[in-house]
Amino acid sequence: xxxxxxVKMAGTTLLANKMRSTLTMLGIIIGNASVIAMIGIGEGAQxxxxxxxxxxxxxxxxxxxxxxxxxxxxxxxxQTLVLEDAEAIAEQVPTVQAVAPMLNASELMTYRxxxxxxxxxxxxxxxxxxRNLDVARGRFISELDLRRNEQxxxxxxxxxxxxxxxxxPVGQSVRMKNVSxxxxxVMQPKGSTFGDNMDMNAYxxxxxxxxxxxxxxxxxxxxxxxxxxxxxxxxx
Numbered sequence: 001x002x003x004x005x006x007v008k009m010a011g012t013t014l015l016a017n018k019m020r021s022t023l024t025m026l027g028i029i030i031g032n033a034s035v036i037a038m039i040g041i042g043e044g045a046q047x048x049x050x051x052x053x054x055x056x057x058x059x060x061x062x063x064x065x066x067x068x069x070x071x072x073x074x075x076x077x078x079q080t081l082v083l084e085d086a087e088a089i090a091e092q093v094p095t096v097q098a099v100a101p102m103l104n105a106s107e108l109m110t111y112r113x114x115x116x117x118x119x120x121x122x123x124x125x126x127x128x129x130x131r132n133l134d135v136a137r138g139r140f141i142s143e144l145d146l147r148r149n150e151q152x153x154x155x156x157x158x159x160x161x162x163x164x165x166x167x168x169p170v171g172q173s174v175r176m177k178n179v180s181x182x183x184x185x186v187m188q189p190k191g192s193t194f195g196d197n198m199d200m201n202a203y204x205x206x207x208x209x210x211x212x213x214x215x216x217x218x219x220x221x222x223x224x225x226x227x228x229x230x231x232x233x234x235x236x
Contacts, residue, residue: 060130063089063227081224083206089229098129101224103209109202110175111163118159118202120176122209122224130228131190131198138170138185145205151212154185158199176202179212 065081086101103122108115127133128140140154153174160169160183169183181204190198204213206224 098126100127134188153181
């Protein structure tokens with residue numbers, strides 16, 4: 001039997017069983033499309049996670065208080081991080097490039113009649129290095145601001161736009177929990193990292209955050225939510 005006869009027989013069989021042939025072809029098409037779609041989704045998810053990790057940096061480490069073993073016990077003593085922990089890391093680990101303790105809270109920020117929910121971040125100037133942040137206008141918080149408990153704030157780009165529109169925020173005052181803060185800077189747009197919209201952050205000195213806004217302290221010192229650090233490019 002030659003090729004032509006084989007093709008004729010196949011065509012005759014397909015025509016005689018139109019419904020079965022149609023369903024078979026449809027199954028093949030749907031199966032192939034599903035495989036292609038799953039591959040595309042997988043590659044897209046892999047790229048998304050890769051981009052998020054790259055935005056954090058490959059040499060960045062987050063330190064949080066406590067341990068899974070301790071927290072699994074029925075009763076365990078509260079464990080916290082304090083400012084002195086961050087200072088000890090900076091002093092005793094020579095390969096660490098920058099250490100940024102952070103104290104976080106969500107608060108309503110007000111400018112005149114505008115009220116916007118913001119993510120308040122109490123930290124130090126090293127946060128610029130560990131989170132790859134840049135200032136678009138004005139300046140960032142300084143070590144002097146920390147020592148003096150200055151009531152100053154640097155706004156994320158989106159937060160600044162929602163509060164001030166096209167107006168220059170630098171030099172203006174905003175209020176939060178009956179505390180007046182002078183805007184000293186606006187950050188470059190950063191986007192979101194694992195669901196955290198950094199453009200809605202408001203950065204204040206850690207000391208101001210703890211003493212004037214949240215009042216979060218412990219018997220061991222000024223409490224922080226977590227510590228971020230980055231090592232030198234050469235690594236450990």
